[in-house]
Amino acid sequence: MRNLIAFLLRYQGVMLFVLLEVVSLYFFLTNSSYQRAAFFNSANAYMGVLLARRTQVTDYFRLDELNKQLQADNAQLRRQLFPPDFAHREADSLPVGRDTLxxxxxxxxxxxxxxxxxxxxxxxxxxxxxxxxxxxxxTLLLGGSKQATQPLVPARVINNSLREVDNYLTLNVGSVDGVQPDRGVISAAGVVGKVQAVSAHYARVASVLHSKLQVAAQIKRDGTIGSVSWPEGTDYSHAMLDYIPRQNRLVKGDSVVTSGYNSVFPAGVFIGTVESFTTEPNKNFSTVTLRLGVDFSRLTYVYVVPTPPRAERDSLEQHTGELPAPVKAAQAQAAKAKKP
Amino acid sequence: MSIVATIGGQLLRFALYVGLYVLLFDNSSVVLFNLGWNFFYLGFLLFLPINTPIALQLLLGFAMGFTVDIAHDTGGLHAASAVLLAYLRPWVLRLLTPRDGYDAQDTVNVHQMGWQWFLVYLSLLVTVHHVAFFFLELGSLQHPLVTLGRVGVSILYTSVVMLIVQLLFFPVRRGRFQ
Incomplete structure (x- = not known):
């Protein structure tokens, strides 16, 4: 027994070191999994309060910038309320013809x-x-009459990371405000991310700048579907658009919007524009680089998308064992391309 | 100096380093050349008393790293690299032992131990920490040049900040509580 105690005391440093490293690495490796308890992240009550306080203080020095941004958002929304220039050019009571009677x-x-x-x-x-x-x-008005009646939940970003491999945001809204995990988060400029964990008053969001987040997307011009991802080593203003077949014509500056296929985001929310693309002879898909619409370095106000009727849709799709057909085809093609 | 005062003083230091790091030197706002990060909180571990027991150092390293992890949503990344630093610190101290051993009053202080001693001590530990941190974060060796660039700039950045902390806040004369 005395030998055992002596042994433990002699090697306490090594053993404690190994133990703590294993614990840290376990936490690190399970960090992006959804099963993780919601406590050990920046959305927990104590850290949330601290970060919210910090935002209150730092906001004070950026009031000018914040106001300008809100004003710009407002202006854009207001402009959509005005009738377009050509709305009243023709008198709406001129006869246009006679019917069959x-x-x-x-x-x-x-x-x-x-x-x-x-x-x-x-x-x-x-x-x-x-x-x-x-x-x-x-882009902020959602498709479908049911969803449009539910308001977007406005939220303030109180913590933000840009330069890590997996980036997260913390928002000052939580389950009390009706936010739940897996909701989409958008801003006036486009798609921001997906809620990962919520506490009563705070929510943690995996942003588009997260290596494991994929957004179902489509090119607005011709409707080609694909998937937006953010691979390691990309900077925070760019992302990749995957699964665009190489025979499809691409144009620089094409708008890329959400397709609504994964039911996290409503269809038609802006993601970014095509900045460059290359086709390589040995690949079935073009390599497309996007310039993201959202500037993540100055993100302040965002909106959490209300619940889509997705439980029903997901269970239907799972029951029948079907992903949406084009996605499945794209995945099959990708698997085929990887094999040789 | 009583034990209570020592523990109280160290707790205050812990709170100061974490508080300043989380509230002021946030990684997304204070970045050098768009590459380098500043690991200000490492000052707490680097400037602990020389005779701190190894087990206590490891636990403090873990506590410090994990607090920062919670603030930055990085899981256990900061904790893992801070524990590594805490584990290696006694080895580096032993490596750099002066000819006649450490005095009871010796602390990690650039004025007392000299520039040469301090710079070797700082650069060794900071380098190990940053290499471990950035490669662990990436989880692979895929982008070695970019990562090495980040490591290099961050080492420079953290070291300069630590040096500034030393020059500003550490006593020039020996034997006073800092």
Whole structure:
């Protein structure tokens, strides 16, 4: 026994060192997993309060910048409320022709085009947009009548990292405000990330600058779908767009928006623009670099997207064992490309 | 000096280093050349009394690293590299022992131990810590040049900050509590 104690005392340094390293590395390696207890991160009550205080103080020195940013957001939203320039150029009561019974048809009485008429949800949404005087869909207005009634949860970024391999944000909203894990987070400039853990008043968000976060995306011009990722070694203003087949034509400056396939983000939220692309003879997919719409270095106000009816959709897709077909095809192609 | 005063003083130092690091020297706001980080909190571990027991040093290193990890959402990254630093510190101190051993009053102080001693001590430990930290963070050796650049600039940055802390806040005369 005495020998044992002597042994333990003699090697206490080495043993404690190994023990602590194993504990730290365990915490480090399980950090990005979703099962992780929500306490040991910056969204816990104590650290959250501390970081919120820090933000209060540092905000004071950036009021000017913050106001300008909010003003810019406001201006953009307000502009969407105004009717477009060409809205009133033609008188809406001029007769445009006669119908089959010989009655005069006025423009504003013309029936909706069949395309629109087949989708009642879209029609309702269009009517709403028309009422607001704009036909252009707003990136912050969500598709589907059910979701549009739920408001976005506005939040303030109180902690932010840019230069790590996996970057996170901390927001000052939590489960009390109706935020739950796996919600999407967007800002006026585009997609920001996905909620990973929440406490009562704070939420931790894995930003787009996280090596394991992928956003289902599509090119706005022609609807080609792909997936936005942020591989290691990319800087915080760029990301990659994967799974674009090499035969598809790409144009520099193309807008890339969310496709809505993974039901975290509504469809049509801006992500970024194509900055450069290359096709290599031995790859099935083009290598596309995006310039992200969101400037993560000066991110202040963001919005958490309300719950989409995703539980139903996910369970349906899991029951039938089907990913959305194009994603599956792309994955199969990618697997094939890797093999040789 | 009583034990209570020593423990109280060290707790105060711990709070000061962590507080200043989390509230002021945040990694996303104070970055050198867009590459280098400043690991200000390492000052707590580097400037502990020379005769601190190894077990206590390791535990303090872990506590310090883990607190920073919680603030930065890095899991156990800072903790792992801080524990490594705490473990290696006694070895480096032994390596640099003066000819007639350390005096009871000796502390890690640039004025008392001399520039040469201090710079070797600082650069050895900071280098080991930063190499471990940045390669562990990446989890691979995929981008060696960028990572080495970050390590290099960060070593410079942290060392200069530690030197400034020493010159500003550590007593020139011997035997006073700092």
């Amino acid at each position: 010989g009655r005069i048809v006025y423009r504003h009485l013309r029936p909706a085009t069949p395309q629109v008429a087949t989708a009642p949800g879209l029609l309702a949404q269009n009517a709403k947009l028309r009422a607001q005087g704009s036909l252009r869909p707003d």
